[in-house]
Structures are given as structure tokens and as C-alpha cells.
Amino acid sequence: MKTLYAAVLAGGISACALSTAQAQAPAAETPAYKLYRATTTKINDLVHTKLDVRFDYKKRYMYGKEWVTLKPHMYPTDSLRLDAKGMDLKTIAIVKNGKTTPLTFTYDSLTVAIKLDRTYTNAESYTVYIDYTAKPNELKVKGSAAINDAKGLYFVNPDGTEKDKPTQIWTQGETEASSAWFPTIDKPNQKTTEEISMTVPKQYVTLSNGRLALQKINKDGTRTDTWKQELPHSPYLFMMAVGDFKIYKDKWRNKEVSYYLEPKYAPYAKDIFGFTPEVMEFYSKTLGVDYPWYKYSQIVVRDYVSGAMENTSATLHGVYVQGTKRELADRYYDGGRSTIVHELFHQWFGDYVTAESWSNLTVNESFADFSESIWAEYKYGKDAGDAHSLEAMQNYLGQPDAKKKDLVRFHYNDKEDVFDVVTYQKGGRILYMLRNYLGNAAFYKGLNIYLKTNAFKNGEAQQLRLAMEEASGRDLNWFFNQWYYGAGHPVLNISYKWDDATKTQTVYLQQTQDGNGFTLPMAIDIYAGGKKTRHSVWMRTKADTLTFLVPSKPDLVNVDGDKILLTKKTDSKTLDEYAFQYFNAPLFLDRYEAIDFAKTRQNEKGAQKIIIAALQDKYYGLRVKAIAAANLTSYDDVRNAAVPILVKLAQTDENNLVRAAAITALGKLKASGNMSLFKQSLTSQSYAIQGAAMNAIGMINPTEAVALAKTYQNDSEGALKQAVLGVYATNGTDAEWPYYYDAFKNGDPNAQFQMIRKAAEYAGRVKSPEYAQQAITTIGELGVKYKQFGVAPTVIQLLTSIKDARTKLGDTASAAAADKAIAALN
Template sequence: MKKTTLAGLAAGIVIATASLGVATAQETQPANPKMNIYRATPPRINDLVHTKLAVSFDYKKRYLYGKEWITLKPHFYPTDTLRLDAKGMDIKTIAIVKNGQNIPLKFKYQDSLSLAITLDKVYRNNETYIVYIDYTSKPNELHVKGSAAISDAKGLYFINPDGTEKDKPTQIWTQGETEASSCWFPTIDQGQQKTTAEIAMTVPAKYVSLSNGKLTSQKVNGNGTRTDVWKQDLPHSPYLFMMAVGDFKIYKDKWRDKEVNYYLEPKYAPYAKQIFGDTPEQIEFYSKTLGVDYPWAKYAQIVVRDYVSGAMENTSATLHGDYVQLTPRELLDAGYDAGRSTIAHELFHQWFGDLVTAESWSNLTVNESFADFSEMLWAEHKYGQDEADAHNYAGMMGYMGNPENRTKNLVRFNYADKEEVFDGVTYQKGGRILNMLRNYLGKEAFYKGLNIYLKTNAFKAGEAQQLRLALEEASGRDLSWYFNQWYYGAGHPTLKIGYKWDEATKTQTVYLTQTQDGNGFILPMAVDIYAGGKKTRHNVWMNDKADTLTFKSDVKPDLVNVDGDKILLAKKNDSKTLDEYVYQYFNAPLWMDRMEAITAATPEQGNAGARKVMLAALKDKYFGLRIQAIKGLTMGNDDVRNAAQPILMDLAKNDANTLVRASAISVLGKMKAAGMMTLFNESLKSQSYAVQGAAVNAILLQDPQQGLTLAKGFESDNKGALTQALVRAYATAGGDAEWPFVSKQFNDAGLNTKFALMPEYAAMAGRVKNPAYAQDAISQIKDLGIKYKPYGVGPRVIELITVIKTGREKQGDAASVKAANEAIAAMGN
């Protein structure tokens, strides 16, 4: 599962790189007594063996009509009872299948959530039995809670089933994690359960279907429908079952002798290879790295509308939200995090999560931490160490951004609700912990340990202790200390670093102090000493909360680089001087070395050394650091401006990365320097929406009316940054005539874009003449604020509604002022 993200409100809440539920600004929540409840792994009374389903759909009623044959056996002890999860269904028949006959069984349907079935006799664990169930699933009549990762949990979703929503396809798809598969078929809805499967789907003949495993047969019926049979011959967990139905075009690829297919809406089908084309290479890379070949019959990826999360790793058939469905122009501006990392994440789950599944939600780390780690692993292989390190750092900041994360163990046996485990600790912190472990053990031993873990537990359930044992077997090293502090403990070190050079004794002293509350962390790390034109590495251990390290050196070091591999999951308060950071930028090799130096130099651009760093960083080999430097320039400083302006102009015209070009144009636009309009107008011809958007914004700053005129010319083709630029232009210089466009863009936008557009949307709503427009904006912003209030957006939403209120007061619009006051009151409750 890859979670949806909330990028944040401009100039307000920033939840960048964090997921919903991993916000940097959290409202204080009262202590929940349920947090003290030990969450035991559910007992296994019966085991699933095989699940056979025959389903059809009622689009008008939003129903699934199902017939099911479940093969089971007692796990160990004899039993004459069976409990199945079945949420919100009509149960018509439950029977035991004997000699081809259905013999009715007695059952109780408890709270319309679970079936307590009395079997026809006592069964022992060397016997299997088959239970038949005739049922109707009613997902739209079921009200169940989602999570930070999954915003809804009704299991089965009918998208635009009546075809009444313009420009939206009619689709059906499922979402099983955590325990929502039992909303569309009765089962033992536990990750530790494993079952083979066969699903016969009767669907409109004009549509295609997708499910787990192989499509083994298709039969055209006489009533405009077709029955497709999908067989999953290898066992997997119920939450990984999936179905999808709709008008999809299939792009057929392959890995070795296995099908690799991509299902997209027809208008995006021509771009399938550009979106998903790395998949065969990824499968090969992961297979070789892990020493375990991709285990399933095929691999398919499908993109659906209105998905309730980011993506889901259903066995052999990953389901993606439509944010990965991009045109070539959008792909020009799409960095690794704009879908590509998700594709890598979900594929890695086919091993960690699908082949070996977390035995309980307490051990979700063996699923999600690995998938998070895999994003960095693929970036390292495909795009280089800088991309991997930037991604790793973003994950660490996402975890640290929420103070609540500091209090949670990675393996968590106490929680109020299982959905809470899908958070920044399980994802981002867990991924960083695995990266540190790889660094400590070395890649060869680490991957050998993963190989042992996967092969030992294949088609079964696993937990963190089994991972520890596998890594110990591979490396020969004890890892209990590592797992105790990182897996079974909470928090991270806050590391204060100080330095002292003694010229008389030629001794460099490094003072390390962990200042966090509670116990200290054991930290193996590299300390690199740069002196006399060479680097010397020292591998050290910090075993106490305070440690003093001493190193001999013939000359005073130019730089002492603690955590030379930049691998520690720690907040570091480093007392390096600016001169040392300048040296670090030009001599230390890693992305974070350079990022730290740029960060240190940014506020000090009156210093010649800092300016040298900033100007050099404008040409850094990694595009993200070029952007950081561009955005950090102090253009009010004459020395900076005179040196940087020609470089910026060159970047704006020629940089290979469109986001760098857009950033350079944005800075040049704010300068309002003479002679720039030619550059801005030329940039309007770019195929990049980001570059075009930056150019529109720049022209808007020089001449608002010209910016407004230009904006109108782009209304028929705009996405992303260009859309935001048009909204900004209309909010700055437009009026009621432009409001319908702005309102539509806001309403049609995805979550991240909505929050990015919200300041301009609110500002314009305060200015337009029509009170109905203002009241619609107030309602839209209020609804978003209430929905995402638990993630810290409340104060900023109130601020924006107040902006609208102030504008309406100036116009004497009492009705809108009243609506604003009511919205603010609703946000306060």
C-alpha cells in the first residue's frame, strides 16, 4: 500500500513528503485508553485452503451477487465451528458440500459483521471440508472506518455506475487492505491466512476484467455479458484478492516468459510504456537482488478513478490511483516521486507482503517498511546515488515532521485501531532503519539475509523476529541490540556534535551527545577526517549518550564529517563553521554533504565563501540541489545578483531539467529586470507545463493585464504548474468572468493540487462580485478543512476563510460573511 500524500497549504501547513496522518502540524489528541490494549495475533481455528467465487454485478443497485465455495481445514485442534468475516451482506444460504449436495448449516450473523457457523460434525486437521455460501454484497450501504493510508473501507467500489458523471469512466474495483475483502466475499479476513483462488466474474461484454493470477477462460453469454475466470494457483492472503472491471486498454509487455500488462483508460493508453515501461527492468533487478525470482504467474498494473489511497499491491495485479496516469507533457515535469516511486514500491510488495505476509498488523513493518525502502533501492539503481539519498532524506523528514511518531514503536502490539499502524513510523522510519541496517551489514550480507527470510517463509506469514534471525544467519552477527532499539523501541537520537583541535598534541577531538529524552541509542558510524588533501575514514561506535572521540592528525583538519555515509536516522545539531561547510560542499561526495552546505550558506550570502557555494550549486550535478540553490539566492545582494543572473538566464533557457528551468524563470520574474520579457515569452512555447506556468507568473509580475490575456490562451490545455499559474493570474487580475474556470479547476483537482490552489481560490472568492461564487468557495474550503482537520489543516483553513470574509465585508455581502462565520465556527468544533 502506498499512501496518498498531502503536500500542504502554501505559506501555511507543510506536510511535504509526509502522508496523510504523518503531518508536521498535528492537533493535540486526548490519550486513548485503547492504546494500552495488547493486540494479540488472532487465533487460527480453521485455515483457508481454496476460495472459489462466482460473482456478478448490479450497477443500478451497486450490489454484488455472489456464490462461494470455501475449502477449509482445522488448523490444529478438532472443531465443529467456523467463524467467517462477512460485512454488511445478505446471506441467503450456507451449506456444507457433501457428495455434490448442499446440506444447509445453522449459523448466526453477528452484527452483520461475522458469521458463526455450526458445522455438520467435528473435523480434524487431516480433513478438509467445503462450505457453500449464496450471498449479496451491498458495499454502498456499509459504513466502516478507513485510515490515514486508506480513506474508506467498504471493499467494493462502483465508480460512475449509471454513467451520469461527464468525463468519468464507469468502473468497478476492490480494495482489501486491511480487512475489507470481507465486504465483498465471506472469508477469514486475516493476513496470516493463505488460500488459492478462482474467481468467475460475469461482467458487461464491452468491458475488460482483471483479477489475481491467470485468465484461464472467457465465455460470452447471451445477455450482453461475458464470464471471465481468473485462477490464482499459489496461496495468498484474503486482503490481496482483487477485481477490476471497466473500459481499459491493455498494453502487453513481458518479463522473461511472464506477462507484464498495463491497464489504462483509452486516452492514456498511448503513454502506457512511458508510464510503466520500467516494470520489466524493475522485476529483473529485484529478482536478482533478492535471489528470489518474481513468484507469481503474471504482473499487471491498472489505473482507476476515485481510488481511496495511493496504490495497492494485490497479488500479481497492482491497482494505482489515477495520479500516475500522465501525458507525455506531464511526464516532462514528473520527478521520481510523481508516480515512479509508487510503481517501485508496489512491485517490491510482491515479495514483501504478498509472498511473505505480515502475520499481524503489529508487524506491518515486514510489508511496508520494505516497500518504502525499495523506493530508494530502485532510485539508487536507476537514477543514481544522489536521487536515492534525496529520497531517503525526504522520508526521514516525513517521519520526523510529526512529533507523535517519536512515541511509537515500529513493531506495535498496543494500538487503538489497526489502521493507525499505517503511518510515518511503519513507512518512512522503517525504510530508513532498513537502509541503516544494509549499511551496517554490507549489501552482500543484507541481501543474503533477505533471501533467507523470503525462502524460509514463502507463502506463509512473517514477523520482525524472523527477519532478525535470517539476517543473523547470513551475517553471523548478533542483531538483538539493533532490533531492540529500532524495532521494539520508539524515537530516534538527537545528536549534538562539537569539535576541538589541539595544535600542541595534534589531536582532533569530537564530542558526541545524545540530547533526546530516555535511553541512548547504540550508533555505529563513520567519521571522515579531511586533512592535508586526503580523507581518512574511522569506523566508530557510540555506545553511550555522551561520547568523546579523539583522532591524531599531522595538520588541523579542514573538515571532520561525522556520519560520513550520511546514513543515521537522527536529528543532528552540528557545530561546523561556515568555512567547514564550504569545504564540505566542494570535497565531500554525497548529496547530503552538498545539501547541508547549501543550507548553511543560504543565510550567509554576504560571505564570499557562502556565495561561492551558492553559485557552484546552481550547476550542481543533481537537479534538486540546483533548485534548492536557485530558491535560496539572496537576489537583493548586489554581489549575488550580478554573479547569479547570467547563470540563471542560462539555466532558464538550457537546463535539461524542466523544474530547474521553471525555478530559474520564477526568480528572474521576481527581479523585474529589464530585457527579460523575451525570455519569458520564449518560455511560453515550452512543452513543459512547469516552464509555461513559471513564464505566465513572471509575465504577470511585469504586466498583470498581459498575464491575464496570456492565461486565457492556455485554458484549453493546462495541467499542474500551468493550471496554478492561470488560477493565480485570474485571482490577481481577473473577475467574475474568469470565476467558472477557476472554480472548475479547483473542484476537479486532486487533493495536493486543491491545497496548492486554495490561497488564490480564497483571494479571488473575496473579490468577485457574485455572492454565490463566494459562498460556494467557503463551502468547498470548509468541507476540505473538516475532512482533513485531524491532519493539522484547521488553523490555515480558518485563515483562508477569514480572507474571504474580509473581502466580502468590504463589499457589504452580509450573506457571505454569515456563511464564513458559520464555516469558521464549524472548523472550531
């Protein structure tokens, strides 16, 4: 599962608010939190699940027949309990010699307790037949910040009444929502083979796990597709999808790789997903375990409830991953590609070996997060991998209450709470750190041992530790105890003293976090006399003093020379030392730290030297960072040196995001002499460059920007569309409101929350009360829908601002509408 981070309400809730809100409230005092979350006891084991399903689009029902084969796990039993959420259970029977004998059962709408016909031992299996109706739209279940709904089976536009939206059906099983569309033991420590027959209108295509074994045309205008998954996997990884999709066939070695897209995006299938076989090859070789499933398919669906889901051999993505050639040209790695590799890595870590309980979700999601960085490193270079890993660490450090949570978590309020920045980003960074400590060879050998030992079974963090110890020959209890079974991270202060008389360099290390100290192996690189000397040290206490004999005063003492520690760090280097670090230390984070330090000291020559040099850094992400950092308005020296470089970057840089950032920086100068550059940039094929140019023109001549926006609004996506909307939000009139409001009302949650503040400002000044009330209604509905994630106070603030503005305009009807919307949020 890749969560889709939603929404920024500047000054209201944090940037990852909707997807990480639950990470902010451990609520350890609640009774639910105090419960020990044991791995589910196995009484019966799933063996095989056979389904025959049909769909009622009008009622939003699924009519199912199931033959589920099981056997007792260890002890003899005469009973069976299945998860079955919100269903009509018509018949439950034992199947013997092709004949069914009804069984007695009791059902509480969530689970069904079945009395078997006799006592079975673990040396024998039995098959139960169930005739049922699934009613997902009538099911009242709780989702999470990561997965905002949990009804399992979704009908998208089933009546065909929603304009420009296709009719689709798809499923979402994680965590335990598969049992909303078929009875099962809906726990991750179960594994079963699978056969699903779907009867659908013959114009639609289907997708499920495994291979398409049979297609049969029926006399009533339907077709029945039978999919078989002949290797065992967990129930939450079952999937179905039905709709008007175009299929692009690719391959990896001798296995089918396919991409399912709406017809509009079918021409771009190779652009979106075409690197998938290369990733499969990289992961197979890196792990020493070839991609294990029959085929690999990826499908993009509408109205998906999260980011993406790693269903076995059939990953499901939300629409944000797709795009045209022009859109994709601006996205680079983090514009959907990181999600594609994340879900693919799950085919090993999550599907091939599955977390035995949600407490151990780290062995699924931390690995998938880690995989994003190693693919970036392999494909785009070490700077790209380190940049991605740093972003993950910053996401974790940016959630203050995340430090209270263990990575392996045996206490939580709800299993959905485990899908957070601790399991994903912190866990991924921990693996990045462990790889550095053990070395690539030992680390990947350990992963190979873990995968092969637990193939088609379940795993937990202790099995990962044992595999790593077997591979490396090192004890790793200390590492797992502090990083997997403990919470938090070191808060590290670093200071220095040079004694010229004794030629001694002293380094003072102090961990200032509450609680115990962390054991930290690290490299300390000392640059002196034109060479670098590396010292490998261990910090085993909360405070440590290290001394090194050095022939001359060091130019730089670089603590954590590999820039790998998961830590919040305060380093007392001087500006001269940071300048030396930028130009001499080799890693992305060495340069990143120097830019970060220099950006607030641009009145000093050393800082200016760093910023100006970084404008042409070898890694595009640092060029973008330096462009954003350069203070062109306060310091003449910076502006005079930077502007010629920015003009060149805006015209010729190989990276669209760098060119766009340079245009944005030049635009803030509001210099009319740059207008020709901005207008020329509007002819670019890059939406990012066009969008930056549109915004820059708006800063110089708002009226001209509105006129230009009208000429581009019907051929705009991505950053250009955001720029058009931004120009309208700032300078538009009632004439531009319908276009703006349509984008706001019909945007996905991320887009809506990015627009919500400007939408409120725009609604406050339009002349039409009808337009103002459109915004009030939509903003109020958003507040109600996402109230559980803490957005209400900010939404109320925005509604109040609209009310005040409309009152000044004498629009009492809109002011009353705002009051009504506010009341619904209180």
C-alpha cells in the same frame, strides 16, 4: 500500499496532514491503546476461495456465491467464524459429494458464526457454500489517514450520470475490507488460493489476481471472466476491477506484464509503466528470488481511496500516476515512478511473504519504502538514492509525535494507525542504515534467506533479524531492540577541538534526546594534508569523547562519513569547513548540508562560493536547492554572479525542473529585461517551464499574464495549469472565475487543499454573489469531509475571511452563507 500525501494549508495544518494526522495523536491513555494486539489465533485455515459474482449497478450491490474450503489449524473444531461485513447472507451450507446441506449460523452484521455438520480434524478439509449479497454503499465503516474509506467494493459513476467520468468497479482490501465483498477470515496471517468468476457487461474488461483462465459470452449481453490465482496469498490482497480499459501487453522474461488505462491515456501506457520489466529484473537479481507470480498487471482507476495498492499480481493505482508525454517529462522519479516501484517490491515483501499481523507491518511497508531508494540509486545514481532516503527521513522527523511510536507496534488504537511515517519512512531509512552496516552482500543474502524461508507464508521482524544474522554472522539484537522494538531517534550534537601542540583532534558527541542512548556505529572521516583517513567508531553511550592524532589541523572532520544515520543532528562546523565539505566530500548529503548552512550566511564570501558553485551541481536536485537558496535581492555579489548562470540554466539545462526553478528565480527580480526569455520559455513542451514562465510574466505585467493565461488555459496540465490558476487567483476577475472554480471544485483532495487559500481570496473580491457562494459551499464541504483530520480551524478561518470581504462589498447573502458553513464546522 502507498499513501497519497494530501494537502497543504499554509499556516493551518502540516504538509502531510491528511495522510499522517493519526501519527500526531498516540492517545496512549485510551483503553484501546492499552490493549496488547496479539497475532490473530488460527482456529481454521483458509485453503481455497472460489467466487462467482455479478453486479447490480443501479443498487450498487454485488450478488455473490462462494465456495470456501478450510481445515482446522491444529485442534479439532465443529465451528467456523468468518468476517462478513454488512451483507445479506441467504444460504450457508456444507458441500459434500456435490450436494449442499444447510448449516445453522448467527450473524451480527460484521462476522458470522457457523455451526459445522460435525467435528473436523486438521487432517481433513471441508467446503462451505455461501449465497450472499454485498452492499458496500450501505456499510458504515471507518477508514484511516492512509486509506480514507474501507467499504471494500467501489462503484464509480455506476449510472453514467457524472460528466467526463467513466463507469468502473474496483476493490480495496487492505486492511480488512475484503470481507465487505466476500466472507472470509480477513486476517493477514491467512493464505488461500483463489478463483473468481465475474459476470459483467460484455463491453467492459476485467482484471483480477493470477491468470485469466476462461471467458464465456452469455446470451443476455454479458460475459463471464474466470480468473485463477493458484499460489496462496492473503485475503486483503484479493482484487477485482471492471471498466472500459485499454490493455497494453508487455513482458518480463516469459511472463505477461500488462497496463490497464482509460482510453485517453492508453497511448502513453509505455511512457507511464514501460520501465516495469526493468524493475522486475533488478529486483529479481538483487533479491535472488525471481518475480514469483503468474503475471504482473497495473491498472489506474478513478476515485481511488489512497495512493496505490499491491494486490497480488495486479496493482491498482490512483489517477495521479498517469499522464501524457508532456506531463511525464516533468515528473522524474517522484512523480509517480517511485509509487510504481514501491508497489512492485511489495510483490515480494507483502505478498510473497506477508506480515503476520498489522503490528509487524514494517516487514511489508518499510521494505517497499526502502525499495524506492535502491531503485533510484540503481537507475539514476547514488545521489538520487540518497536524496530519496533523506526525504523519507525528513518526513519522519517532521512529525514530532512520531518519535513516541515503536516500529513494531503491539499497542495502537486502531490497526489503521500503523500506516504512518514510522512504518513507512522511518522503517525505510532503518533498512538503508542496516544495509550500510552489514554491506550489500550480507544484507541482500539476508533478504534472500528471509524470503525463501517464509515463501507463501507470513513473516515478522524477528524472522528478518534471524535471516540477517545467518547471512552476516553478526548479532543484531542490539540493532533490532533499539530500532524495531523501541521508539524515537538520536538527537546528536557534534562539536570539535583542535590542539596544535599535541596534534590532537577531539570530537565531542552528545545525544540529547530523552530516555536511553542509541548505539551508533559510524565512520568519521578526517581530511588533512591533502588526504582522507577513515575511522570506524561506535558510540555506545549518550555522551562520548573521541580523540585522533593528526599530523596537521584538519580541513574537515566529517562525522557519519557515510551520511547514513537516522538522526536529528546539530553540527558545529565552521563555514570554511562546510565549504571544504562541499568541494571535497563525495556524497549528496555532504553537499546538501553545505548548501543548507550557506543559505543563511550569504553576506560571507565562503557561503557565496558554495551557493554559486551549487547552481551547477552534478545532481539536479541540488541545483534546484541552490537556486531556491540564492538570495538575489539582498546581496549584489550573489546576484551578479548568479544571474548569468541562471539565465544559462533557464535556457539549456537538461532537467526541466532546474530550468523552471531558474525562471522562477529570475522572475522574482521583476526585471523587464528578462521578459523575452520568459515569453520564449512559454513555447517549451515542458509544462513546468511554461508554468514558471507564466508566473514570472505575472510578476512583471499582471494584465498581460491574464491575457496569456486565457490563450493557454485549454491546453494546460501540471505546472502550467497551476500557473494559469495562480494568475487568475491573484489577478483574475469574474470573467475567469468559472474556469478557476471548475478546477477547484473538481480537483482531487490534494489539488483542492493546495488551492483553497487562494480560492478564498478570489471569492472575497469577485463581484458576483453567486460566484462567492460557490466557493463558500465547496470550502465548507471540504472542511466537513476532512474535519476528522484537524482541518476545521483553518477552514473556519478562511470562511471568516470571505465573510469579512463580502460584508465590505455589501453582499449580505454571501456573508450569511459563510456563517452557515462555519456553523456546520463547529
